[in-house]
Amino acid sequence: MSAGKLSVVGLGPGDARFLTPEAQAALDRAEWLYGYAPYLDRIEVRSEQRKIPSDNRVEAERAYEALAAVVEGRRVAMVSGGDPGVFAMAAAVCEQVERGPEAFRTLELEIVPGISAMLAAAAACGAPLGHDFCVISLSDNLKPWTLIERRLDAAAEVGFAMAFYNPISKARPWQLDSAFSRLRERLPAATPVVFARAVGRVDQRLRVSSLHEASGEWADMATLVIVGSPATRVIERPGRPPLVYTPRRA
C-alpha cells in the first residue's frame, strides 16, 4: 500500500518540445493517468499504463478519484496543460487533500511544474511580462464579476501588465469585451494587447493589437490574452512580426 504516489504534472503549452525531463519521468512512473481528455490525448503511454480521461468542469471529482487510487497503492499521474499551479489541477488536488479523509493527508504528493501558457505566449511575442504584472482568470463561474472588475481597476491604476486566463467561452461570451471597455477608461488607447492562441502548438496564432482596437471576437477558449502596462512598447520590425515588451524600468 505504501507505494502509492500522486504526481500532478504540467505538460506545458502543447508540443512535447516543452515537456521537461522531470515531467516525462513522472509520466513514465505512473500506472494510472488522470486528466482532461484532450491533455491525456497528447501523451503516449505504454500498454500497461491506463488513461482515465474526464471532462472539464469536474476537477474536484477527478482529484478525489486520483487521491483515492493513491490510497489504494497506485502510482498516479494527474496531468494538467501548462503549469498545474496556475488555474489548474494543483489547487483542485489540494482542496481534496484538505477536505477528504485523513489518508489523503498522509500520502505522497509531488507537483511537477510546467511552462504555463502566459510564459509561452509572452515568449512568442517578446517580453510583455518583463516587469511587474498580474494574472487574472476572467471566469466568473467561481467568483463574482465585480471582484474581477476591482482587480482590473487596481491593476490598471498601479501599472501592472496583465495576463488573462479563461478569457471567453460559449457560456461566458461578454466578459472579455467588458474587461476591455473597463480598461479603456483607465489605460492609454495605445496600450498593447496580445492575443496568443494555441501557443506551442502547430496551429499557434498571434495577434498584436491595441486596447483601442482589441475585440473579444479575436479570442476563444484556447487564447491567452496579455494587456500591457502604460510602459509596454511595440517594436515594429521590417519583414518580421512586431516585438512587444515591458521595460525593466516599469
Add this chain to the structure above:
Amino acid sequence: MSAGKLSVVGLGPGDARFLTPEAQAALDRAEWLYGYAPYLDRIEVRSEQRKIPSDNRVEAERAYEALAAVVEGRRVAMVSGGDPGVFAMAAAVCEQVERGPEAFRTLELEIVPGISAMLAAAAACGAPLGHDFCVISLSDNLKPWTLIERRLDAAAEVGFAMAFYNPISKARPWQLDSAFSRLRERLPAATPVVFARAVGRVDQRLRVSSLHEASGEWADMATLVIVGSPATRVIERPGRPPLVYTPRRA
C-alpha cells in the same frame, strides 16, 4: 551573414531535469553562449562552442554584444535562469533591439520559455498561486520604492496572492521587511508566506510561515517569496511538510 540568430533561452530553476527539449536544442545549435556566469556554469558545451560569461547588472551591455554577434552571422544563445520573460534577459534584449542599429530589428530572434522560479516555488509547497495573483520585483534599482508600495497596497486590497522576485540583497537589505510591515496593515496576520530558496536545486530549502512571523532574515538573493491572499490556506499533514494553496474560488 544571414545564418545569424539569437535564441534567448530559459534554463528553468536549476537542475537539468527542468530544462525543456526546446531549450536544450537551442543551446545545442548555438556557437556562442552569453549569460550571467553562474547560469553558464550550469551548461555543458561542446569543445567548438564558446561561453562568454558576464557579471550581473550588465544586462544591457550583454544584450548589445549578443545582438552585435548575431549581426556578424553568429548563432548565439543568451541564457537566463528560470524564464527569460520574467525579470530576466528577454526584456533587456528587446530594449537593445529597439534602441540599437537597424540591423538589430531585422535579425532572427527567438525566445524559448523556461520554468520560472515562481512556478517551481509554488509547486514545491502546493498551489499558492492557484488563483489570481501578481508578480512584483522588490528591487528599487530601476523604479521608485513608492511605486512598489502602491503595488503592494493594491494587491492586498483586491486579494491577489503575490510572488516577489529580487526580495533582498546586500545593497537592498530593508525592502522585504518594509514590504511585510506594509502588508501587515492590510492583510490578516495568519496570511501564509512561503520562502523558497534555490528551488529545483540540490540545496533547495522551503519555509512556510505567516505574515505575522515572516522575517527578511529568512531570505537571500536566491529566495523567491510568496505571500498568500486572504483566501490562501495551509494544510497540516502528519509526517509531511504543510501544503499551501489558494482555492479556485478566491
